[in-house]
Structures are given as C-alpha cells and as structure tokens.
Amino acid sequence: MSNNEKRLMTCIVCPLGCELEVEIDENGNVVAVTGNTCPKGKDYAIQEVTAPKRVVMSVVYVKGSIFPTVSVKTNKPVLKSKIFDVMKEISNITLEAPVEIGQIIIKNVAGTDADIVTTRPAPKK
Amino acid sequence: MMTTKYDSIIIGGGPAGLAAAIKAKELGLNVLLLENRDVLGGIPLQCLHPGFGLHYFKEDLTGTEFIYRFIDKFQKMGIEYFTNAHLTEIENISDTEKRIKVITSKGLQTFTAKTIIYATGARERHLYEIGVTGKRLPGIFTAGEAQTMMDVYGIMPGKEIVIVGSGDVGLIMARRFALEGATVKAVIELMPFPGGLTRNVVQCLDDFGIPLYLSHAVTRVEGDSTVEKVIISEVNERLEIKEGTEKEIKCDTVVVAAGLVPYIKILEKIGVVKDQATRGPIVNEYLETLIPGVFTAGNALVINDLVDHVVEQGELAAFGASEFVKNEGIPTRKWKRVFRGRNVRLLVPHYVSGENDVIIYARVSRPMNKVKVRFPEINKEVRLPVVKPAEMISIKLKKEEIQRAVDRITMEVLSNE
Ligand SMILES: Cc1cc2nc3c(=O)[nH]c(=O)nc-3n(C[C@H](O)[C@H](O)[C@H](O)COP(=O)(O)OP(=O)(O)OC[C@H]3O[C@@H](n4cnc5c(N)ncnc54)[C@H](O)[C@@H]3O)c2cc1C
Ligand code: SF4
Numbered sequence: 001m002s003n004n005e006k007r008l009m010t011c012i013v014c015p016l017g018c019e020l021e022v023e024i025d026e027n028g029n030v031v032a033v034t035g036n037t038c039p040k041g042k043d044y045a046i047q048e049v050t051a052p053k054r055v056v057m058s059v060v061y062v063k064g065s066i067f068p069t070v071s072v073k074t075n076k077p078v079l080k081s082k083i084f085d086v087m088k089e090i091s092n093i094t095l096e097a098p099v100e101i102g103q104i105i106i107k108n109v110a111g112t113d114a115d116i117v118t119t120r121p122a123p124k125k
Numbered sequence: 126m127m128t129t130k131y132d133s134i135i136i137g138g139g140p141a142g143l144a145a146a147i148k149a150k151e152l153g154l155n156v157l158l159l160e161n162r163d164v165l166g167g168i169p170l171q172c173l174h175p176g177f178g179l180h181y182f183k184e185d186l187t188g189t190e191f192i193y194r195f196i197d198k199f200q201k202m203g204i205e206y207f208t209n210a211h212l213t214e215i216e217n218i219s220d221t222e223k224r225i226k227v228i229t230s231k232g233l234q235t236f237t238a239k240t241i242i243y244a245t246g247a248r249e250r251h252l253y254e255i256g257v258t259g260k261r262l263p264g265i266f267t268a269g270e271a272q273t274m275m276d277v278y279g280i281m282p283g284k285e286i287v288i289v290g291s292g293d294v295g296l297i298m299a300r301r302f303a304l305e306g307a308t309v310k311a312v313i314e315l316m317p318f319p320g321g322l323t324r325n326v327v328q329c330l331d332d333f334g335i336p337l338y339l340s341h342a343v344t345r346v347e348g349d350s351t352v353e354k355v356i357i358s359e360v361n362e363r364l365e366i367k368e369g370t371e372k373e374i375k376c377d378t379v380v381v382a383a384g385l386v387p388y389i390k391i392l393e394k395i396g397v398v399k400d401q402a403t404r405g406p407i408v409n410e411y412l413e414t415l416i417p418g419v420f421t422a423g424n425a426l427v428i429n430d431l432v433d434h435v436v437e438q439g440e441l442a443a444f445g446a447s448e449f450v451k452n453e454g455i456p457t458r459k460w461k462r463v464f465r466g467r468n469v470r471l472l473v474p475h476y477v478s479g480e481n482d483v484i485i486y487a488r489v490s491r492p493m494n495k496v497k498v499r500f501p502e503i504n505k506e507v508r509l510p511v512v513k514p515a516e517m518i519s520i521k522l523k524k525e526e527i528q529r530a531v532d533r534i535t536m537e538v539l540s541n542e
Contacts, residue, residue, distance in 0.1 A: 072173075121193065
C-alpha cells in the first residue's frame, strides 16, 4: 500500500484548463501526473507542487508620452512568494518617452531570473 | 468636390476591425477604418494579462502585445483611418451604397461605401440592469472603466473593492487590484458556479486569498456621498433571495463585471434583425446581416471570450465584403437555416449555403463532461471532453457536409456517457 497523496489541480498553462491528478510521495516528490493533454501540463504540476510560479503584470508611469503609462510584465514566471517584491520594484520606476514595446526596463527583478519588459509602447507626445 | 466611395468602411478599431481592415486591404479593397477613441486597439489595449493569441500566433501574448502586432501591420500597410471618429448613423441608400454619418474632431462628416463592416464591440451591463438598487454613488465603476483608469491612466479607483460577477473579466480585475495593493473584499456571483475559467479562479482569486461568494446576489449599494458598503443575500436554486441571509460588506469601490451585450442600435435603425439569444445581428456565413452589404464581426456579432475567434470573424467579414464588391452582392440564392438544439444557448452564423466551409461558434447553457456535438441532418458528430457556458465552442462544417442538408441544420450537445 502506498501513502502517496493524490492532489487535484487545474493546469493554468493554457485556456484549455485540463484537470490534473497529481500523485505525490512522502518526500513531496511528484511520482505521476494524469489528465494532462500535453507535456506542459506535467511540467506545470511538478512546478506547482514544488515551487509555484506566476507571470506578474503592472503599469509604469511614463513622462512626456501620449499615454500616461506603459504596461509591463515579467518575461518569465517568478516564484509566487516573490510577487509583491516584484511589484514593489516596479512601482519605484518612472520612464521617459519614447518607450518601445519589448524594452527591458529591470534586469533580474527582485533577485529573480526574470526581467521586466514593456508590453505596450509609449510614443513621444 | 469628388468624394471617394470606399469599397468598405470598417467601424471600430479593436481586434475585429483591425483584422477586417488588414484582410480587406490584402484582398484588394479600398478601405477606411473609423475608431471612436483617440487610440486604436479596443479592449486588448487595456489588458495587461497574458492569454491572447494562443491559436492565432501560437504564442501566449498579453492583450497589449497581441493588439500591437495588428496595429503595427495596419499602420505599415498605410490603411486610411481616423481616430476620434464616432459613427452615429448609417443610411442604406441601396444594396451597393451606404452613407454614414460620423462625428469627428472636424465636425460631422459623411462617407459612402459599398459595404460596411460593423465591429464596434459590446457595451458593459450596468448595476441597474441586474436588479441592484440604491443611489448612483461615486465609487461604482464598470470593469472596463476601472481597467482603463488603472491600466492606461495609472490611477487606482479605490482601496477596498467588491467585484460583482465572477466571469473572466471580474476575476482578472480582482487580480489586478490585488497586485496593485488594494484589498479585494469579495467577488459576488449569482450562479452556483464561477462564470470564468477555472485557471482564472486559481490564479486570480486563490493566489491572493480573495473570497468568492457563489449563489449570492448584491441587492443594494449604500453610502452617503460615496460608496460605503454593499448588501448581499444568498439565493436559492431558482435564483430568488433567501430571507434572513442578508450580509453587509464594507468597501469604497464597487466594480461591476456583469457581462457584455453587443451594441447594435445603429444597425437596428436600418432594419438589421436581432437574434434574442446572442443579442447581436442575424447573419449568414459571410457574417452579412439581413441588410445586404452590412457585415459584422467580433463582440458586435456575439460576445467572444477568445480574441482569436474575434480576429477570425473580422477576416471572414472582410472576405464577405470582398465577395460582395466583386459580385455586386452576395450571389447565394438559397440558404439553409442553422437551428439551436439541446443545450445550445446561442450560435452564429444563422444561415449557411454549402458553397464554403463554415465555422459555427456556439455556447452551451449548462456545463457538461464528455459530450458529443451532433448535427443530425448532415450526420456529423464531434466529441469534446468538456463544454462550459464560459467557453465558446467553435466547430468547422465542411461545405460537402453542409450540402447534405436540405434546408436546415440543427446543432445539439448531448452526453456521451
Ligand atoms: C477584461 C477582459 C479580459 C479579456 N481577456 C482575454 C484573454 O485573456 N484572452 C482572449 O483571447 N480574449 C480576452 N478578452 C476578450 C477580447 O478582449 C474581446 O473578445 C475582443 O476585444 C473583442 O474585440 P472587438 O474588436 O469585437 O471589440 P473591442 O475590443 O471592444 O473594440 C471595439 C472598438 O470599436 C470602437 N467603437 C465602438 N463604437 C464605435 C462607434 N460608434 N464608432 C466608432 N468606433 C466605435 C471602440 O472604441 C473599440 O475600440 C478579454 C476581454 C475583457 C473585457
Ligand atoms: S495540460 Fe497542456 S493542454 Fe492541458 S491546460 Fe495544460 S498546457 Fe493546456
């Protein structure tokens, strides 16, 4: 008989939202994932059990543009526990127009391996 | 002075309108696009979250990144357009001549075209439309208003937020407020299940510990000069208020995410007939309304949850307009009506011919697992693992399949177990 825990979760990698069943052993390791339609679902389940990560998005103020802000995101998911550190660092920044889309404005935000990139341009007024 | 008669004028510069304009131009039409706001882009311009373009670009983009791919392409192609241009009236002079009135910064202007592609999106439902009473206090916003304030202008609408409605829009707004440091006191949902995708319940509410009140109705919003609290009650299976379950939640801001409705008043004035299920126009497979030469796409046609479908519809309407211009009208003489069968709440298009492959977009009334989607008259069956009211189903019917039908096709969604 196994003492493995079975956990149900929804894969959030894409809008299909597959219902996953994850089997976890006593040491917290994932031993089996079922219900995923593609391999990304398995990676997600392992990540979610060991160290959940999310993409973070916000806006940054821009001076001298037709838009008062540009939108930004982390270019890869960051640890859930780091979300508010990331937000804090973003809120300390103000940019000058023009800002291009896809520009890196913070490298290794809050000590993570992710950068903050712009997701909307802010042309000069 | 000579005025140009365009092949097609596209109303609305959101994803549907931009995609339609680009396609129409590629098909050789002479086009003009008109946008009400001072910028192109529509709703995605204020959507900072990813989840856009997975089908169209095979990439997960934010709404802003997604829409800028279209804006850039549109501008590079040199397509003529005006922003700050609000359509107020269409005159149906003849099948191949439409005259429109537009309010612009230069005053009222008129334009003429052979075809119109109406892609104005939808309007948001207000609190009074969902039976909430109380004064119209400052501090009540629709989700779209709150999103524009926060994510375009960078202004926080409030600190303690109650969100009405748990569709994807409500859930996504809850996360944005939580990320920016506001306290989301509650998301209130009338139905016994959340309106949005499970992935959004997980990453927008659960991640931030935001409470979701299912089977609850907001009955009043109270306060002296601004919002101070909302009053909620439980509802039973018939969605009636249960006596004695009243509760109050203190807050300074109420965000209404109670759904979208296609806005087609301007079309109705020229005789476009509305489908009571979609609340958008009745259309054929070219997305042409019952008024020849007037096409529609995107949220003005049917409320879409995926921008990929919106773009597909925009491109299809442009193809329709191009066929119309080439043949001085859509040449089809005989149409087959598409009917809603069991567990199909709405569908478009309403008429098909058998001359083209057609994508049927539909929504179910009730969630169901392991289903078969059946079109009995043409012997077609498609199996799906799950169907939910929040997610549009899109199914392609091949022209050979459509040809098997005599004069009607029914779509029904049945359990496969
Ligand atoms: C909060 C939110 C989150 C979403 N998240 C996602 C997601 O993660 N993934 C996804 O795929 N989809 C998402 N969607 C859906 C997607 O954004 C919409 O389906 C899409 O924007 C609809 O496009 P549209 O062009 O029909 O309408 P819109 O984007 O609304 O554009 C319509 C345009 O027409 C203009 N207009 C209106 N009336 C007139 C007039 N009289 N004259 C001239 N111009 C006019 C408007 O100003 C607007 O620019 C989301 C929607 C919302 C609201
Ligand atoms: S398992 Fe694959 S298909 Fe299913 S939700 Fe996750 S990413 Fe999407």
